[in-house]
Amino acid sequence: MTDNGPVLILTGASRGLGEATAYEAARRGLRLVLNARDGTRLAQVAARCRGMGAATHIVVGDIGQPETATRLVETARHHFAALHAVVHNAGVLPPIAPVAQADPAAWEANWRTNFLGPVMLNAAALPLLRASRGRIVHVSTGAAVRPVPTWGAYATAKAALNHLTRILAREEPAVTTVAFRPGIVDTAMQATIREQGAGVMPPEEYARFVRYHEEGRLRPPEEIAPLLVALALHARPEWSGEFIAFDDPRLQALL
Ligand SMILES: NC(=O)c1ccc[n+]([C@@H]2O[C@H](COP(=O)([O-])OP(=O)(O)OC[C@H]3O[C@@H](n4cnc5c(N)ncnc54)[C@H](OP(=O)(O)O)[C@@H]3O)[C@@H](O)[C@H]2O)c1
Secondary structure, X not given: OOOOOOEEEEXXXXXXXXXXXXXXXXXXXXXXXXXXXXXXXXXXXXXXXXXXXXXXXXXXXXXXXXXXXXXXXXXXXXXHOOOOEEEEOOOOXXXXXXXXXXXXXXXXXXXXXXXXXXXXXXXXXXXHHHHHOOEEEEEOOHHHXXXXXXXXXXXXXXXXXXXXXXXXXXXXXXXXXXXXXXXXXXXXXXXXXXXXXXXXXXXXXXXXXXXXXXXXXXXXXXXXXXHHHHHHXXXXXXXXXXXXXXXXXXXXXXX
């Protein structure tokens, strides 16, 4: 079992990009604190990470609730006495609906997961991250800068996350904070678009995502996970505040 690798808190680790990132981090010798709501799946992911030699703990809970942030950081402090990186990967797309039909409860749930969760976890983690001169990676999306009609809740929450990245870069000079654009990844979130977007999203937008799938253009999570781990370990201080895409040549250079 690793007993001196960098310590990573990773949210949304029960499936998709987060699950692949957990395995990549375990392979690279990191010590892990993993979060998601589905405790059964999260325990399975953690068991596989331990099987790869990574000291791994889990915190089952909704990242939109303040106590989850506290429990994540206390778990890192208690078991590892340090924290080197936080990857905010947990995310949800719905509601898919125009602003004119906005359901306040659905928008609030979306913003809790996509935006307030990262705010609260950062607040709890910053003392340890300052001490380690550590890193924060916000998993964002192209939709934060390219408006997709009917994705208002998700896209505005991620745009806010990009700006939070810039704010933190100014407020916390000892910590390197970046936002990451993973591209189109073959996960449950893409299935949600295909299942829930029909008849709601503009037809040409919906057709584009169906086409990505049919043409096999979705990237496997295992292809993107190494980029996320590389940023968590090696994002350069001068990049702090940036929104960095998966195909940025600087990322390839980090690998
Ligand atoms: N897939 C893409 O094409 C794509 C493109 C751009 C950006 N992204 C971003 O990539 C990240 C990962 O998404 P994905 O594609 O891997 O989606 P996914 O397969 O749906 O996985 C989302 C993960 O987030 C967790 N999660 C959701 N709500 C949560 C909450 N309230 N508290 C804690 N965990 C929560 C889920 O676990 P539980 O359900 O067990 O809680 C799951 O592990 C997201 O931030 C997403 O916005 C994805």
